[in-house]
Every structure is written in C-alpha cells, then in structure tokens.
Amino acid sequence: MSTTCPKPSRVFVLLLLLAGGRLLAQEDALFQTLEQTWRDASAAVTTRVPSAEELARVEALFVRTLSGERDSGLVVAWRQFGFRFYAVGEGEIWALRDIRNFGRGFYLFRPPGALPVLLQAPHAFHDLDTGEIAMRWFVEGPWLAGAWNTAHRYEVLPDLRPVDWVDRRDQYGQALTAAALSVMSRGVIVQLHGFEQMNRVTPAGRDAAVILSNGRETPSPAVWSLDACFEGFQLGQVRVFGEDVMELGGTRNQQALAVHADGGRLWFLHLEMDRPLRRNLVRDRSLRDDLAGCLLDRRLCGYPPRSR
Template sequence: MKQGTYTIQGALLGAALLVMPVGVAPAFSDDTLDARLDRARSASYALPAGDAILRAQNAFTRWLKAPDRLEAARRLTRTGFDVFGLEAVAVSRPQSVVLIEKPQARDGRGLFATRIEGGMPLLIQAPHQYFDRRTGTLARRLFMESTAVAAAWNTVHRYHGDDTDLVHIADSYLHALSRAFADVYPDGRILQLHGFSRDKRDTPAGRSAQAILSDGSRSPPEALARLAGCLADRLDIQARLYPRDVRELGATTNTLAADVRRRGFNGFVHLELDASLRKRLIRDAAARAALLQCVAKFDS
C-alpha cells in the first residue's frame, strides 16, 4: 500500500449500525451489526464441497471488483449465490454490505462485509472471535473506523470440532474470500487478528511481547519489520517480529497464510495481541487509529 494514498477515520462512529434487507427501500430497523454477529454464530460446521468453495471464490472476486458492491451482492443473490446458504444485507454507518448465512442454513461459513464502493485495499479478519477474546469486536471497530474494503469473522468456535479452526483446515469460505482479495488487490494487505496470553509463552521474548507479527514464513518481508517498528513507536509497546525477535506464534501452521503466499501475495499480516493490548485497543480510539495508520503506511 502506498504511503499517503489512503485516509483513516480517526474516531469511532458513535451511532449504531442499522441494517436493512437488500432490495427494500431505506426503512432502517433497530438491528445492529453486533446483533447480526451474535445471531450469526453457528452450533455446527459443515465442510463445503470443493466446487462450492471455488464458486464462492469466483463470486467473491466479482463482488470485490464491482464498483457498486451492494448491487453486485443483489445480482449474485439473484443469480444463485444463495445456493451457498448466504444472503446479502445492506448496512448503514459505515455504508457497506454483508453476506451472512441464512438462519436455516447456519453451517459456520462465516460473515463477510465490504464497503459498498471504493475503499483501502485492506481485508480485516477475526477467524477466532469466540476464543481470542475481543478480536471480533476489535475487527468490527477497525472496519468501521477505517476505509478498509472488507472484513470477515468466523461464525463457529475454533474448537467446536476437529475441522472448525478456519485457519488450520485446508479450505473454507474464508480462504475463498482471501484468495479473491489477493487476486483483486495483489498489493493490498490482509490483517488477521489473534490473541495470546503472555503467561503461556515458552520464552522470555514471548513472555515480554505485547504484539507478535508474522506472515507465516521464516523470511518475512522487510515491510513487516517496518510495521512492527511503527506499532512499537506509535503505541509504545513491545512489538516482536517472528522469527527475528521471537520464535513463537509465527503462524507457520496457518493454512490461509501459506495459501495466499503460494499465490504470490506478500501482504499477509498475522497480528497476535496480548490481553492488555486488546483491552486497550477496544477502549482507546486513538490507539486503534495509530494501528490503522501503521497498517496503511507501508508497502508490502
């Protein structure tokens, strides 16, 4: 991402997100994105067939490329995207459109949001929102306060079953969206949020870290080192880079990181946050703005 090209909104939008069904005139209900995320949680996970994931990837690509992503979501729904069990809803403040599972078809596919038009080439992900506490809320606030093109959340607990950790199984709708994003925005950035406990770390470097950055490889790009330095300076924290500074939590088993890297995408950021930093980022809009500015500042 080019320095100075994108703008970051510096303050949390105070009003609630209001949701309306796609295809209906703007008569907003009292529903919120938080409520949508709460209701989106699934008690089961069904591994989609490979062809369904490929078709979803193609649909996500068309969705991201469209100048009007709300109309694109409507077209996708009309032309069969609903066979994947997803439906589109328009969201106000920020103006965006989300694809969510239909109530009768909740199989842990996830919840996906895009800006209706334009946006910074950034995809924010919270793949463990029910286990890594506050990461789901943090992803929502970062999406609201930035101009990020897209965001995604898991909708089934990572430990619900052997195949429900979306970044450690071979394929998922989250992989499909990430591939689509990498194809549409080859110079963009995927910011994947995680949480860790310093008390459970095995090394002094891990126990003293407040943030650990990696891209899933043992030779991360120089831009990731600059990002770690920016976070350390702007947030006044101990930000460690794997494997230069710390040999833990390097995302080396993260299948999504490996998947996009094989496609030649070098903008994947695996960001581990300790509990105190997650709490700070939730309550402090200025800290969130600093994080976003660091992410937006550097080329991949």
Template sequence: MGLIKPGLLFGMMFNISLMAAEGCSDMGKNTTYSQPDTETLWGAEQLFYAVLRQPLADNWSDKLAASGLTRCDDAPISEIRLDGAKQGWGYYRIATASASNLIMQAPHQFYDSDTGEIARLLFAEHDFLALGLNSSNRHSDSDVVSADLAHLPRSHFTAMARAAVLAKANTVLVQVHGFAKAKRQVANQGVDLIVSNGTARSTSTLHTLSQCVQEHTGLMAEVYPDQINELGATTNTVGKTMRAMHSRGFLHLELSRNARQLLRDDRNVRAQLYECLSSYAR
C-alpha cells in the first residue's frame, strides 16, 4: 500500500472528525420520541445531579449508561455535552467551571423558531450553568406520541429540573418559548415578551424583571396574570416539578417573532437580557 500524502491525510482526518462530531449537533431534529422508563429517568436525574453540583462529581461519567444519554467527544474542555437525540430525549450542555444558578431550556427549538439559537447564544456568551434543548418536534411523526418536553409528565427535562433543585436550592430555570401574535389576544397590544412563574400569582420580582427588560432592550414586556391573561405556563410540567420540590425557581419567557429576531441578531440586546435575568436570579 502506498504512502498517503500529508495534505490528503489531514483532509481525511478532518472529514472523519466532522463525521464524529455530527451526531452531537444540538440543532439536529429527530422525527420520533420514545418515552423513557422509570429506571432511565432515575438514571438521568442521577447523572444531571452529578454534573450540576459543585464541585463536579469525579465519577459522573459512570452514570451515563443508566441515563440513556451519550457524551459528545467534540465538546470544548469547559463543557460537558450530552446527547439523547436518537430517542428524542434532547441535547444538554453543562458549564463545568460555572458557579451560576441559571439554567436555560428551549423545549420547542424547532416549532418556536430561533428559541434554540437564542438559548445557545446566551449560554455561550454569558454565565449559565446548563442548557437543555429538545431534539424532536413537539409532535412525533405519528402524532400519537407527544414529544412536548414542556408538558410531558416525566421526561429528561423534568429529570434535569429535579437534579438542579437538589444540586442548588436557589436554581433559576429559564424556559424560552415563542408565540405568534396573529394567533393570540396580544396581537393588538404590541406585547413582545410575556413573563411568568407558571402560577396564577405574580411576584414583585417578576415585575422588576419585566421592567428591566423593557427599559434596557426596548421590548414591550408584561407579567402574567396581572397585565395579560394568556401564555402563563400554568400547565408546564417542568414548573410543576420544581414547585412540588418547594422551589420557586421556574421562569417562563414567551417571545414574539420580533423579539426572537432581535435577540438572535443583536448581541447587545442579549447581553441586556442576561443582565436582567442575572439580577432576577440573585
């Protein structure tokens, strides 16, 4: 067999590395969802607890097999990336050196356009402990099995939430969603952001957050249910899971199309949103 030229060898190695990383792209969409069993969800919770706690558990990788997730070898040294896309269980990033109590989830990154990209950018540019993204559309290809990680009673998203509260009692888990004004009562109100904690009772801190976002980003923000009576996330199972553990750390953001485009395209606006979220989480 003849020798391979160095340039050709490099190209082959580069292509192979791309192929290895391709399976861990957290923008890929699966068309099916398999409901995880109780043992798998328990394993996922144990894994999430091991990677979210401070300091990072030395034996965290021993818990991978039971979680149904795989580790992405192409992650930067500052992150752990986990992949459950094959079964529709989502993608996860954990910042191993972060002391933050902020976690971001985008459960509808394909259906609510740009929410996944906004979440990825915020995680990359600012101090978040972890990020969760869905890997299947909220409806499976058969429309029989729901893949909606914001409303399934038990999922890897709820396992992540449980582990986060156990690892850090002051966890603030921010979910980003998108809405179409044409389909909502807000169509004629100019509202770009609806802030809620998933309950029928607002708090003064929610109003402070809403005012902060409006003042610093120019987006019109309102608080559920005091200023607007829809999209309050009262049926969101991640929020319910956290409240069952006596945590008030669930935060739900509904973004208009205009707000999503602005946050996607303008780094300064993202920075202002992060500062408001960081202040809220203190």
C-alpha cells in the first residue's frame, strides 16, 4: 500500500487560505482597536507621582491580575484607582486603561496558561515604532502580559526628574514588574528600545543593528542563545553588550535591577534595535514571527551559542 500522502484538493486549500485570511483580518482589527485605546490613554496626559502606599496597593492588584482573576471585584478595585479593566474581543485578552489619563501606562493580560513573557515598551513615543511592534507582537503571539508607557519619558515631574519608569521606582510599570516577580515562577521580561546608529559613541555601536543585554556587564547564557538565534536572520550586526559593545546595556534599568535582586527565577532582556530594523518589524509579519520565535522558544530551540 502506498504511503504517499494525498494531495489536498483545491477546495480544501482555498478553505485554508480563507481561514488564514480571516484570522489575519481579526488580528489586524484587534491591533487597531488596542493601539487606538493606548494612544487615547496617552493624549492630554496630566502626570502625577503615586505615593508608596498607592504603589503597594496597585502591585497587589497586578498580582491578582497576573494570577488570572477576572471577576467583578477586581474590576471594581481597578476602577477605584481610575482604571477600566475589561475584556477585549473574544475575551482572552483583558486591557487595563487609565481613564484619568494620569500617564500611568496601558496594560494587556492573558490567562496564566500563556507563555511567561512580560513585554514592555517603556519609551514608545521616543524610541519610534517600539510601541507598535510590541502591540503587534502581543496580538499575534501568546504573551502573558504587555505594558506601554502613556507619558513621555522626558516629561519632568515636580521633583525635577523625568517620568521615565525605566529610571524611576515610583511608577506603575515598576509595580507590574514587582508583581510579575511575585507571580511568575519562570519566564522573561522583554523590554524593547530603539537607537540611531549615528548617535552611538563607539564604532561597535555605530555598526550595530541589534544590541542584546541582560542588564549586566557580563552576558548570560540566555543572551548568547538569543544572539545565536537572531544571527540566523539577516538583521545586520547583532551585538552582545559586555562582549561586542559597551553601550546601551541597561545596567541602571530599574526593571533589570529588580529582576537581578530577585535571585534568578526570571531573566531580563534589554533589546535595542536600530531604526531600519524597527521599520522592517512594523511592516513584515514574517520577520516579526521569526524574532518572536527566538524570544518565546529560547529554552526549547537549543541554538548553540556562537564561538567567542
């Protein structure tokens, strides 16, 4: 008996293509809705500094949210802080929207069964395209949670320091990171950044398309594995901070410091991308899929580290 697989009929192939087209259309519609909501939350922002007590209570709410709670009690609790917490689309994704436009961020969540990745775009209005890339990645893949800034990183607060929640500990983004460290037993916090090659201060920086870092001077095995995966695609020069290049390593990043202080259950990735790569990621779904595969499957794909 022949073991050759039968060729699919033209009707079957057409049905597959139509189903795929509907899925892509649904993803694009969801992306458009979520991106507009995020931008609405970023308009006419009046930024304020939360108190330590408020941040502690918010961290507790983030713990409940990441743990999968979706009942009316949590909806009411978030509303007391001026947030709308609600289901989007078919209900797998829930959004957390600052309805007071206080510059406290925009957040998305999936149930705990999603892959343990917290995706962050903290400089979306300065590191151009990073907000859109993060939003498309979140819609297209099974990420657990995502966070976007809604106040510009250089807005100065009454204490004369910028609002940037990468540099401050008194921001909602840091409360989410602390909650993730409490809830997640494994996984990675991926932070997206962008740079211009002409603004770099070293030849290695000016030549780089990607700079990978775990927020420390010494690269971790995870960073080397990711470097090997990224080098499988034509991105340009992929550099590892601490070995290939000594700038844009995120060593004073508050999220990185919190992850390192926690003892190693999670790891932190500071992903710097030049502008051409960011533009390509915005328009090229296949490239987004390729790099998302590297980020999501690092522990499974077994890419050998490059020789050093």
